[in-house]
Amino acid sequence: MDLKLDHHSKDGIEIVDVEGEIDVYTAPRLRELLIELVNSRFYQLVVNMEKVEFLDSTGLGVLVGGLKRVRAHDGSLDLVCTQERILKIFRITGLTKVFGIHDTVDEAIAARRAEK
Amino acid sequence: MATVELSFTALPAHVRTARLVATAVARRSGVDESLLDEVRLAVGEACSRAVEGHQMYCPAEPVRLALTDQAGRFEVEVTDTCAPDSRWPGGPGAPGARAGTPGTASQERHSAGLPAGLGIAVIEGLADEVQISETAAGTSIRMSWPSAGAAR
Numbered sequence: 001m002d003l004k005l006d007h008h009s010k011d012g013i014e015i016v017d018v019e020g021e022i023d024v025y026t027a028p029r030l031r032e033l034l035i036e037l038v039n040s041r042f043y044q045l046v047v048n049m050e051k052v053e054f055l056d057s058t059g060l061g062v063l064v065g066g067l068k069r070v071r072a073h074d075g076s077l078d079l080v081c082t083q084e085r086i087l088k089i090f091r092i093t094g095l096t097k098v099f100g101i102h103d104t105v106d107e108a109i110a111a112r113r114a115e116k
Numbered sequence: 117m118a119t120v121e122l123s124f125t126a127l128p129a130h131v132r133t134a135r136l137v138a139t140a141v142a143r144r145s146g147v148d149e150s151l152l153d154e155v156r157l158a159v160g161e162a163c164s165r166a167v168e169g170h171q172m173y174c175p176a177e178p179v180r181l182a183l184t185d186q187a188g189r190f191e192v193e194v195t196d197t198c199a200p201d202s203r204w205p206g207g208p209g210a211p212g213a214r215a216g217t218p219g220t221a222s223q224e225r226h227s228a229g230l231p232a233g234l235g236i237a238v239i240e241g242l243a244d245e246v247q248i249s250e251t252a253a254g255t256s257i258r259m260s261w262p263s264a265g266a267a268r
Contacts, residue, residue, distance in 0.1 A: 023135075024164040025128035031224055054135075056160050057234045061225025068228055085153045092241035093234065 002026065004051075005033050011109050014042040019051035022059030030059070034066035034077075043075025046108045055086050060093060067099065076100075076115075078108045118182035118193075119145070126170030126179050134163045134181050138192055145185035146264020151244075155261060158242040159192055161235040162257045166196035169255075173198045190263035197254040 003026035004019040014037055022030060037045060047063065049055070067077040078100040081087055090096045102108035120141045124130040138159040139152055147155060159181070166179040180195040225234065236257075240246050243259035 021132065023128070023160060024131050024167060027224075054156070054160070056157060056164060057230070057238050058164060058225060060234070061228050061230050064228035064230055065224040088153075089157065089238065092238055093230075 003029055005029060007033070007037065010105065011113075013044045013046055013109055013112060015105055016045060016047045017051070018047060018049055021054040022052060022062070023054060023056045024058045027056075027058040027062045031062045031065065034062065034069065038066075038069045038073070038075075041073075043070045043073040044112060045070055045075065045077045046102075046105055046112070047077065047079050048105055049079055049081040049086060050083070052081070052083070052086055055089055057089075057093070060089065060095060064095070064098065076112060078102060078112060080105050080108050118184045120183040122181040122183075123178040124181070126167045126175055126177065128164070128167055130179075131160055131163045131167060134179075135160045138181065138183055141183045141185070142190050142261070142263070145190045147190045147261050151261050154242040155190070155192070158239045158259055159194070161238050161242075162192070162194035162259070165235045165257075166194055166198075166255075169196050169198040185263050188263060189260045191258060191260040193256055193258045195254060195256045 002020050003022060006017040008015055016033065016037070018030065020026070034045070045066065047066075063077070063079070070077050080102050082103050087096075087101070090099065090101065100108065100111060102111060120137065122134060122137055124134060135156050139156045142152055142155045163179060163181065170177055170179060174197055177197045182193045182195075184191045231237070236248070239257065239259060244261045245259065247258040249256050
C-alpha cells in the first residue's frame with residue numbers, strides 16, 4: 001500500500017486524510033502537501049491518520065515540521081488516531097505531549113474550537 | 117548462515133520491501149503476532165538509516181539485511197558500508213561525500229528539532245535486544261526477538 005493523500009475543509013479547519021504507509025520513501029509527499037497548505041494560508045490543520053498502516057521516524061519528522069510551520073502563523077496541527085500500533089511510536093518518542101491526538105475528526109475540531 | 121539474506125540498492129523505495137521480507141520471515145520463524153509490528157518498524161528504521169547514510173556517502177553500495185532464526189531467537193542484522201573514515205574526518209564534507217539534497221524528509225526531521233539518533237532510539241524502544249557495532253567497514257545493527265524455533 002502506497003501513500004494516498006487528500007484534503008478538504010470542515011468548519012474552517014483543513015482536514016488532511018492520509019492513507020497507507022508514511023516512511024522514508026513516501027514522507028516527502030506528505031511534507032510537500034503540508035508546505036503547500038501553509039503556503040495557501042491554511043494554518044489550522046487536522047491530520048487524519050485513521051487509515052495509516054505504517055509510520056516511522058521520517059514520518060514523525062514531517063509531522064513535527066508541519067507543526068512548526070503552522071505554529072509560526074499561530075496555527076495548529078492536531079492528529080486523529082486510535083490505532084495502537086501508530087500511537088505506540090508517538091509514545092516511544094515522547095511526541096504524545098507535542099501533538100493533540102484525538103479519536104475522531106469531529107473531536108479534534110471541537111477541541112480546537114474550545115481552545116480559541 | 118542466515119535463514120534469509122537480502123541486499124538492496126540504497127534507495128528509499130526499497131525500504132518497504134525490506135520491511136515486508138523481514139516481517140514475513142519473522143512470522144514464519146514463529147515470532148509472536150503481537151511483536152510483528154515492532155519487527156516491521158525496527159527493521160524499517162534501521163534500513164532507512166542505512167539508506168540515508170549510503171545516499172550521502174556511498175550511493176553505489178548496497179545495504180545488507182540478514183535474517184536468522186536459531187535457538188529460539190529471530191535475529192535481524194542491517195549492515196551499512198558507510199565506513200567511519202568517510203563519515204567522520206570532515207563529516208558531511210568528507211571527500212566523495214555528496215551534500216544532502218536540500219529539503220529532504222530526513223533534513224526535515226533534523227530541522228524539526230528531532231534528534232539525529234531518533235531512529236536508533238526507536239529501535240532500542242522496540243527490539244527485545246539491540247547491539248550496534250561500528251567497524252572499519254561500516255555500522256551493523258543487530259536486533260532480536262524471541263521466536264518459536266527454527267524456521268521450517
